[in-house]
Amino acid sequence: MAGEILFEIIDEKIALITLNRMASLNSLNGSLVQEFNKVLDECANNKKIRSVILTGAGKGFCAGGDLSYLESLQEEKQISSFIADVGLLAEKIYRLSKPVVAMVNGVAAGAGFNLALACDLIYAADTARFSQSFAKVGLIPDCGGLYFLQKQIGPYKAKQLMFTAELIDCEQGYKLGFINKVCKAEFLYRETLELAKKLSNGAPLAIGLIKQYLNEDGKTLEEILEIEKEQQTICLKTADFGEGVSAFKEKREPVFIGK
Template sequence: MMEKTVIVQQQDGILRLTLNRPDSLNALNQEMVAELRQALREAAVDPAVRVVVLCGSGRGFCAGGDLGYLESIAGTARAKDFIVSVGELAEAIRRLPKPVLAQVHGVAAGAGFNLALACDLIVASRTAKFAQSFAKVGLIPDCGGTYLLPRLIGMHRAKELMFTGDVVNAEKLQEWGLLNHLTEPEELEEESAFWAKRLTLAPPLAVAKLKQALHEAERSDFAQATAREAELQAQCLDTQDHAEGVAAFREKRQAKFTGC
């Protein structure tokens, strides 16, 4: 029996998805994309899952698309279908009604870089390396990179990284505001677990609606954004979690949110 390309582990509200092709630096192929999409679909409807952590096995996070696999499908309809599925994977992360935290060590290159960008938070090792490496092999960015990166670091910086394919260290990306938290390599697991645990304590319905509102606001003008806020806020006001949050605030205790 072939080993899964994505290891799924769930404990205490945290779903850990580990990319598991370490011999290829967790490069994406059809099997990995399909397994990851399935895990995200299941996470979306599982009330026991409060937060998803995406990480990589072995020496790195994800080296991008598997070049051997891409060569094998080049010039066929399967090539476009695969690239579409990779874009849909990034969109599935953004649409997931739960926060997704990328835990990055080693290499995050090409689609691997963009997969991390699609997540809601990024916790990275100080020794992590990032690259929009597509141009190095005569390709353009996919996995949502052309949409995500310019919005996060500005058009000119995005063009520089994408035109050159240069490797950028984690400290530079932290300086540019792209990473949430930077840690020593030996402390990455602990730091990631800390933030994942914090996210499990947040009100699930409010977080889901907040994530939805933020992503919709990217494509809205101010009036549309405030109208959407009003709609979603009214829904939040009518939840048990809101009542619990208010009670906990008044009683000076930690709120216990249930997602209702």
Template sequence: MSQKTVLLEVKDAIATITLDRPKALNSLNDELVDDLTETLEKVKKDDEIRVVVLTGNGKAFSAGGDLNYLVSIEDPICARKFISKAGNIASLVITMDKPVIAMVNGVAAGAGFNLALACDIVYCAESSRFGQSFAKVGLVPDCAGMFLLPKAVGTHKAKELMFTGDLIDAKTALDLGVVNKVFPDETLREETYKFAKRLVRSAPISLSLMKKVINKSGDLDLDTATELEADLQTICMKTADHKEGVKAFMEKRAPVFKGK
């Protein structure tokens, strides 16, 4: 592999993963999918990393699948393998035990839209646009889109967005619950890292367990949910972080959590 299509920078316990095919609007081909998978696996195993920021280089977060690459795949077995690998990216983001923030700096279309949805928090620039563009090119949503979008916006709105492939602007995305916050383009990066630093200071075990349960909440009944809460709370109560949190509260200072 000559040159990576995904960049990784780690600073102050924050990993920044940047899709780096700007001339192709960070669209997904086999190389980028492999590079992103490798990077996510690396970040997942690094205990020094507390928070992950996912973004794109250039004018787009990601325009989705690289159409030129997709039409070049003639073997259906190879096509299925590629789409499965793209779905695995979403799975890696969702199941990672660290908070992942999507910093959407431009267009997020197709699989790019769904990759943003896979993240725990979505911040975007005012100029960002979101679109489930699959139907316009005779495809169905992938990268876990048909699982994620209905959870975010409801069944009927998800069908509308997917059936039409219409682009929506940042304000509409905010109103629908697709994104958490919208910022002026020039302050997006500053605001994203300000929030990431807040999460770095949070108790990592707590955040990890919250993420796992919330992601499964749609599959839990009340009794199962309360039993699970009891189990996990018991675990948390025995951690050094809990003791530190209580001590810091009593001493009226900020806690220093170590993930233990």
């Protein structure tokens, strides 16, 4: 019997993570969240993996927290532990040194929307829908939503989506700037996989550093220039830099090894 998380490695470089609770539009419960955290650890520890795709099985990406499961949590300690574990998912995705692409194949609501925002890039089917649905059931956003959404679209638009819990389509998401590409539903997997392959063939050390420093907030220009000086000095001494220059001169695709 398939688990609540499906994990596949494609071409030895691309990890495909699929939330697999189709009957509830892949909503989050305790067991799925535990499996998901373990799989993210595997992605972090497996040096062969260069990029990650996150998606949902069936017609939905993730409908957020499973309300029946949330209702079953009676003790404060249980509730706090579950919300912390859900937040850890977002943190692991955000801090992972490898690019993560959300392949949003259907509804992404509540924590599901925020899991997508924790990723580095979002490719969405033209049938995808998004909602910060928390206020509808008397909750505040979790799974990093209070951090990610306003960072992507600004505080005023974020407040609008969170206060009203309105459902928006992928075209609105694209205009707001949190979706990178809208794809025909039947071509979503193909186009997302093409992107993941391109990312997997990129220079892993450089991409990891780019992600790390773009995700860091509050640094001054002077601090960023100092980081660039230190990290570029290291990058210029890597085998990947040498390979990149050789490939450029020889007019071929580089083969990076992450060293």
